[in-house]
Amino acid sequence: MEQAAAPEHGTEQTAAPAPGTRRPGGRTARTRAAVRDAVLTGLAEHGYPGLTVEYVAEHSGVHKTTLYRRWGGVEGLVADALDLAGEDTWSPPDTGSLEGDLRALAREVCDAFADAADAAAPTAFIAAAFQSDRAADALRAFYAERFSRCEAVVARAVARGEAPADTDAGAVVRAVSAPLFLRLFVTREPIGTALADQSATAVLAAVRAGAFSAEESAPGA
């Protein structure tokens, strides 16, 4: 489709890796990245119900039979794209205070979903999890790992004496972004910086009051 216009400037050699995706793994890693990029584009354009192995083959330059052999099908392709998304080097904000870090975390959620083009792939992953158990497992693993990185924010706050030692870090970092995700994907309401700040302020107050302390409640999840 878009490929009709591509030969003019030659930027759509489908088998070539996108900038920044060349990995030490060489050809296999490049293929995986090309397939991942095609999956992201397909999800953004058509959503999970419209994504096909044919689309990924066409847009990655990787043959359909190879895709079926190595990824099994659409579910496996989506799960692998999510696994790859989790292999980045993102680390949580480190502003020097718990208040600053929580605020920055919440604002990052806003920023990630503020632009429709940027939001398309993560939104499609969340949507795919409703329709595919394998996508749901991959999404669970992605967020578990992502939020466990975020827990550093709470560990540093404890070290600085800003939070009780037994603060449930996982619950804190989830609570900060939860009101934003609720509005994005359940209540379908607008979000923004003011809401991000309000959420950070509320969670900070709760942490200071010991409401996330293990003694107060320990859900484990």
Add this chain to the structure above:
Amino acid sequence: MEQAAAPEHGTEQTAAPAPGTRRPGGRTARTRAAVRDAVLTGLAEHGYPGLTVEYVAEHSGVHKTTLYRRWGGVEGLVADALDLAGEDTWSPPDTGSLEGDLRALAREVCDAFADAADAAAPTAFIAAAFQSDRAADALRAFYAERFSRCEAVVARAVARGEAPADTDAGAVVRAVSAPLFLRLFVTREPIGTALADQSATAVLAAVRAGAFSAEESAPGA
């Protein structure tokens, strides 16, 4: 499909209204309820991508051409089922304290999604909103109205002197359930009573600290 077994006990006369759905509107209201029931069953069984007008016709006893004429198609059917879901008489808990009410609210979310059969329809509505703007609009309206009923919890707390007069009631009632919805539909993690209680405890502490006061932050959404 299940209809094969139904004639034995005669409980599946598809055009008859389910108990409790008979309305003053008479025949039209009964038809609407029968169609709604068929939509809920279809969403629970097949999800939004698998729901068809044919399925709804077969399970409601309402002719396909009537469904197209009055509801336009699958999107309209789903939106109307959500509109009907919002016409119930549910009211938020009134336990006598803000702590009790917030805890009860959070636990209601747990209960609503604890049983797979009960959870199927609301989950399908949330999933449908990813694929249909009309379903998203209906979902937004449903939750806006539902959370506005919940605000009574905060109004009563203000009247009892348990919360600052300028508390952002809409933000409070959303913040209580947000960590549960986040785990249900984004991070795909288990939820339970302990998590509900932790969320209520945290939001209560934030309310008491004035973190939801208009002066502190006023996102409006």
